[in-house]
Amino acid sequence: MDGAPWHHRHRVALDVAVAVAFVLLDTGNTLAGGSWWPGRPDTLAWVLLGVQALACSSLVLRRRAPLTVVVVLGLFTLVVTLLIAPAQALTPASAGNVWAPFATVVAAYGPPFHGTDRRVGYLALALLTFVVARPWEPSATIITLAVLRTAVGPLLALYLDARRRLVLALTERAERAERERxxxxxxxxxxxxxxxxxxxxxxxxxxxxxxxxxxxxxxxxxxxxxxxxxxxxxxxxxxxxxxxxxxxxxxxxxxxxxxxxxxxxxxxxxxxxxxxxxxxxxxxxxxxxxxxxxxxxxxxxxxxxxxxxxxxxxxxxxxxxxxxxxxxxxxxxxxxxxxxxxxxxxxxxxxxxxxxxxxxxxxxxxxxxxxxxxxxxxxxxxxxxxxxxxxxxxxxxx
Missing domain, CATH: 3.30.565.10 (Histidine kinase-like ATPase, C-terminal domain)
Incomplete structure (x- = not known):
């Protein structure tokens, strides 16, 4: 293990750092008006901001429980969407934004790469995409952004997984050739x-x-x-x-x-x-x-x-x-x-x-x-x- 890369030897520390980075990123983006933040924030807005920080912090579990992270961020996005419409308890400053936090990009990466049952993982990602895209309020921009957010992660996961398998196969072949030599x-x-x-x-x-x-x-x-x-x-x-x-x-x-x-x-x-x-x-x-x-x-x-x-x-x-x-x-x-x-x-x-x-x-x-x-x-x-x-x-x- 001493010869392994740093991110392999300190995975927990890396996951904590990723979670903290996205908590700060999504909090700053929301306060800047890039998401669901209202023009005149009230108590509900501040509570939702704290809940969003907790939801983004679930990225700590993205390796051990990737489906849980997807479910947590999906539920948060669904709650915010329902509070905006039809409940109208929250009025965003910009109605053309995507309500889902950026943490969904990393969350979507988890099930294909770290999950055991890929069919369940793809089903969860499809539901997450449905919630983020809000097809009941059709908007080409929002649907495109939503698909990009939930598709980039799985595509990257599939690429990295294929690359990992290839490296393992080549390593095994080289070791076998060395043994045969x-x-x-x-x-x-x-x-x-x-x-x-x-x-x-x-x-x-x-x-x-x-x-x-x-x-x-x-x-x-x-x-x-x-x-x-x-x-x-x-x-x-x-x-x-x-x-x-x-x-x-x-x-x-x-x-x-x-x-x-x-x-x-x-x-x-x-x-x-x-x-x-x-x-x-x-x-x-x-x-x-x-x-x-x-x-x-x-x-x-x-x-x-x-x-x-x-x-x-x-x-x-x-x-x-x-x-x-x-x-x-x-x-x-x-x-x-x-x-x-x-x-x-x-x-x-x-x-x-x-x-x-x-x-x-x-x-x-x-x-x-x-x-x-x-x-x-x-x-x-x-x-x-x-x-x-x-x-x-x-x-x-x-």
Whole structure:
């Protein structure tokens, strides 16, 4: 509230000031002959002047009881009108004036702006206009002045109310936009953290799975018990590390962004790593490697890496064939493994999340590619992906 305008923080004081101002204005206007004041005032005139001051002071209630203010000023105007004619107990100095005080302008402003039932408010204003205009004594000047006095307030009220609603709507929209901006910024930070966690999961899982396989091979070929035990401990620790990594970060990959993931030029090293741990891989590349944009090359690398990791986990003893074909508009990746010759290690299989193919498909769809994966008649498994050769990024193609 401290930042609100002064007239919002001190409404009662403002209403009192308005009421006092119109008491003085209408009293001065009446004494000057601008209303019903007679040429020779008597006791009745002075009493009516006091009653008029009280009626105008009802403007203090113009916010809390706007209909009451309209009724009070309307009744006063009606009483003065009846005393002038037909009672003839009061003879104004000028018969062509409007008998209603100027306070009716502010009173007419109240019902449309502060009232709860606008239909009742408009009915009250219509009756007030009828009393002020004195249609039983037709006068174009008086009727025009009366309509202006009782219409200016409601029109101004409707304008200010529409303006207030517009300001509130714009303020709410701005606040909502600000909240959405903060939410989007927070979402972007969350997605970046998720992307980094996913990348760590991909890289570490690939490397540790190689270590586990190498330790398993060492355990089988070592000549002394101490070396075999050390290799078994290393293999167990690697499996435990993979399991903990899965629990900590899961599969949280998002849209491919600029990162340090190797492109297609890293496929040879990837194949060599798998071959070194007992998973023979035959890599064949055809076409011009430079046709693939950086993000497409990294996606192809991820496809092959995920496929080889799955072979090491689920198809021990299988042979793998990787085919990469670079075309003008497309890049085709095919990874096929034969049927496994041994049983997969349960500890190694359980290190995965089971969502590798699903998340890989999502990554491929992000670059507008397609993927097919499934078992083959020979008991193996085949993964095929078709990627667009070019996906625009902020970095130059190589």
């Amino acid at each position: 903060h939410l989007l910024a927070e979402q972007a930070r969350d997605e970046e953290r998720a992307r980094l966690a996913g990348e760590m999961h991909d890289v570490v899982t690939h490397r540790v799975s190689l270590m586990v396989l190498q330790a398993g091979a060492l355990r089988m070929t070592a000549s002394d018990e101490a070396t075999r035990q050390a290799a078994e401990d290393l293999r167990s620790a690697g499996c435990q590390a993979l399991d903990e990594l899965r629990d900590l970060v899961g599969i949280l990959r998002r849209a491919p962004r600029e990162d340090g993931t190797p492109s297609t030029d890293g496929l040879a090293a990837l194949v060599a790593e798998s071959t070194a741990v007992g998973v023979p891989v035959d890599l064949t590349e055809s076409g011009d490697r430079s046709l693939a944009s950086p993000v497409v090359g990294r996606t192809a690398y991820r496809i092959v890496r995920e496929a080889l990791t799955n072979v090491r986990k689920h198809a021990p003893g299988a042979r793998v064939t990787v085919r990469i074909r670079y075309e003008e508009t497309r890049l085709r990746v095919a990874v096929h493994n034969t049927a496994p010759t041994g049983r997969p290690s349960r500890a190694l299989v359980e290190t995965g999340s089971g969502l590798g193919i699903v998340t890989l498909r999502q990554r491929i769809e992000l670059v507008h590619g397609t993927m097919r994966a499934g078992p083959t008649p020979d008991g193996g498994f085949r993964l095929e992906a078709t990627l667009p050769a070019y996906v625009p990024t902020a970095e130059p193609a190589v």
